[in-house]
């Protein structure tokens with residue numbers, strides 16, 4: 294998705310396209326550039342009035358050079374996406390990790406507005422995270438900080454996509470929930486999900502899981518609640534390390550299961566965190582949905598532009 298924001302940070306136009314990441318670099322690049330041009334057309338403004346371009350992309354990326362080092366869903370390897378977009382639009386361009394951009398959006402205009410230290414956790418097919426420390430996005434020494442999904446919460450647990458075992462993502466993402474339900478059904482557990490699974494090629498969407506959950510399916514309930522507990526363990530531990538002021542929860546799994554899921558996460562996290570690190574901390578749902586990433590990327594681009602003008 295691409296969007297144009299006005300000086301007040303409001304979205305004035307949007308355009309969407311599917312990246313279809315299996316295609317060649319140049320084809321994917323022209324889709325990305327094309328969706329940007331369409332957003333500018335929809336805004337009905339001259340390209341000259343665009344001040345800067347901000348982008349979010351799955352990482353790892355090099356924020357300083359604008360290169361995508363590699364990503365799981367695209368073929369890009371050391372691709373100069375930032376410099377290429379800067380050339381395409383003749384505008385200063387920044388590129389940020391997509392989850393960081395979304396958390397920055399929530400920090401500037403959404404659920405974390407007004408907080409100075411924010412922990413963001415996005416639970417979907419994977420688990421992404423990001424940190425705002427002392428009012429600024431924290432990238433860390435090697436610029437790869439905030440990988441909350443790859444914190445190990447179960448030593449010797451299931452294998453994660455990253456190669457380690459027992460990462461939060463490997464026990465609490467939608468992928469992990471699906472795997473656990475499939476495994477239990479294969480072992481003979483009864484579940485409403487069983488029929489859906491055979492129909493849907495073994496993958497349950499958030500909606501499928503939610504409807505089984507709401508029908509009080511014991512297996513689905515237990516599995517989803519266990520996922521919430523692991524997320525709570527991770528967040529409670531992080532609160533003790535970071536002393537965050539607000540925790541923002543987003544992503545498809547959070548959206549599907551809503552308040553009950555968040556309540557379980559909240560209870561476990563507060564159980565783990567010392568009182569001094571949990572008292573007054575708000576654990577809230579993300580507010581901006583799909584807009585969070587474009588808003589955050591645009592804000593980061595604007596700030597980078599301001600910093601470069603002051604140099």
Ligand SMILES: [Zn+2]
Nearest residue numbers: 443453455460
């Ligand atoms: Zn991992």
